[in-house]
Amino acid sequence: MSRVIVVGAGLAGLSAACYLTGQGHDVTVIERDTGIGGRAGALRLEGFTFDTGPTVLTMPELIDDTLQAAGSRLSQRINLKRLDPAYRARFADGSVIDARADPTDMINEILDTCGAADAASYEAFVDWLTRLYRLELPHFIDTNYNAGFDLLRSPAALARLTFLGAFGRLGPAIRRRFGDPRLHRLLSFQALYVGLSPERALALYAVITYMDTVAGVWFPEGGMHAVPRALADAFTDAGGTLLLDQPVTGLITDRNGRVAGVRTDEGQFMADAVVCTLDPAAAYRLMIPDVRPPRTVRSGRYAPSAVVWHVGVRGLPGDQVRHHNIHFGRDWNSAFTAMIRHGELMPNPSRLVSVPSLDDPSLAPPGCSTLYVLEPVPHLGGSVDWVREAAPMRQRLLQFLADGGYPTEIVTEKLVTPLDWHRQGLSHGTPFSLAHTFTQTGPFRPPNRIRRRPGLYFAGSGTVPGVGVPMVLLSGKLAAERVGRYLGSRPPAGPARNRSERPASSGWLR
Incomplete structure (x- = not known):
């Protein structure tokens, strides 16, 4: 049984931990704070409970996939309610449009508020969103990249995306389909999630609109913090170890530069691989200060x-x-x-x-x-x-x-x-990390593995596939896949040496 350490008990770290446990590894999650969840934490003040990070939950099946990897199920851990409407949109002129959960109800909502022409366009719009999603998720989102050329490994899917207009701009794509400016806003504001205006975001990011308006918005009983709680409970019930209030202070490597563990204020924790979920700039500064970060980390465009x-x-x-x-x-x-x-x-x-x-x-x-x-x-x-x-x-x-x-x-x-x-x-x-411009998307985003430090992998919103609860959960899955392949072919490690004693430069965190 290989030993794996996950740095951070946020959604990405807990996702990675569940998948790694399902692979049969001995997994320890080390968290610097006194509680779990990372940005998806909970704040309790005078009888009120606040979610400190995301409040909109989409694609609950990705949570179920993660829990299943650790031998559990979503239905066993979280009570979910689908919100209808997903949103109430209120406009400066006093008008209101509800984003209804059922497509038929949404067509009627548009008919009542925007007119027959836009209502007639909605069914084709949902079909367009669905085709985008079904192409993008398996071929370009839920996938590990090794180089930019990997975009071409599914040429048929790439051609179909091009035909669908995915590489045009989101704002114009919405305006071509609907006449009411209020719908332009309601169906394109999701570009903000990826750090761009609708006029600059690629139309392929309409998949976020799909998640909101077609797949639906859900609410977990107890608030969004119920999601990391469920992941943590499934992980520990499956035999994983969760350590809180222990900041990681550096990486331990062997004489060949391979990962051998981490250091904390409590001492050394030896491992065959490490998944780090810190913000990329902080991760490079803390874990591998002698490795030059990629351009997107040094001078990328942030959301x-x-x-x-x-x-x-x-x-x-x-x-x-x-x-x-x-x-x-x-x-x-x-x-x-x-x-x-x-x-x-x-x-x-x-x-x-x-x-x-x-x-x-x-x-x-x-x-x-x-x-x-x-x-x-x-x-x-x-x-x-x-x-x-x-x-x-x-x-x-x-x-x-x-x-x-x-x-x-x-x-x-x-x-x-x-x-x-x-x-x-x-x-x-910014809690939204690097903006999803074309040159900071997919294989051009900071990678989730470091070739110069075998055994070190990244997860979280700063790496692939990107920002948002669904993407962060997938980032943990993708990192776990990397670890599984690495440990399946890893040569014997040499004696460990501690690179964490090298002083870390603060120049990467601006």
């Missing part, structure tokens, strides 16, 4: 960040509020230009408000509500001084909640800015 305001309030929202509420600003393209191109706050921002206590009242005290308010903002490479801007931002968000009909008698709160994301070790203060 915008977000301000997240966790607010526990007295009172319940009115009937106009749903679980997920997207408030679209009046200006659209100019808002993206300001934030992404100029590094400035959106002049007329769009915001997300999630109210998970609507579907799980246990997340708030009786008669109270748990609110998660998110506004996209520039990363730390922009021009915003967050020491000065945090208080005005809070006041604007408070007024926005009052204007939107949300309860605003605050019991407890926590405001998270890009400075806080940076303190968590995230480059440029």
Whole structure:
């Protein structure tokens, strides 16, 4: 039985751990914090429970696949509810469109709000999204790359994607299909998940729209933190070891440069392979300071960040509020230009408000509500001084909640800015890592293996396949596949030597 260490108990690390345990390895997950989940953590304040990271869950079958690898099932671990609507979209003119779970219901919603022509287009749009997804997932997402030429290893799938317009731009692809500008926004805002404006994102990222509008949005009882809890429980029930509050301080290698374990403040942990889930810049600095990071890590284009305001309030929202509420600003393209191109706050921002206590009242005290308010903002490479801007931002968000009909008698709160994301070790203060430009996608994204350090693998949003809960779960699976192939052909290791004593350069983390 080979020994494998996973650094980090977030979604990527726990996914890798479940798959590695299923392969029959002796797996230990080492986490620097006192709890599991990483960015998908939980914050508990005065009887309120807040999800600290993602709030939108799609593709639950990927969670089931991960749990099955560790001998469990989703149905045994998490109670899921499909949200209908997945989102309520509220526009500056006061109109509302619900993103309905059932395609027939969505056609009727579009018919009532946007007209017959756009309603007639929706069925063909769903077909287009579905074909994109079925081509992309097995051939270009759930796959390990060794070089850029690997894009050509499925030429038939690549040709079909080209025929479907996947390498055009998302914004124009949506406008060709629908006439109502409100649908343009509702069906393309997902480009923000990959760090781009809809006008710049490739149409292939419509697969995220597929996940939202076709596959559906789900809510786990207890909040999103129920997902890492389920993965951790399945992992330990299958015999894995989970160590908390033990920061890894360096990598141990043998005389041939192969991985032999890690160091922590508690001592050395020997292993035949290591999966590291840190942000790529931090991973290179900590684990392999003598290896030059790839260009995308050194000088890549990072996605915008977000301000997240966790607010526990007295009172319940009115009937106009749903679980997920997207408030679209009046200006659209100019808002993206300001934030992404100029590094400035959106002049007329769009915001997300999630109210998970609507579907799980246990997340708030009786008669109270748990609110998660998110506004996209520039990363730390922009021009915003967050020491000065945090208080005005809070006041604007408070007024926005009052204007939107949300309860605003605050019991407890926590405001998270890009400075806080940076303190968590995230480059440029963004939880969305590297933007998914074409040159930072697929084989051009930071790789999940390091040829100069055999036995070291990466998982998480900074490597393949990318950002978002489904992609991060797959990143753990892909790293585990790498480890399995490596350990199946690994030559005997030489005596270990500790490279972690070499001082780490901080130059890669800007």
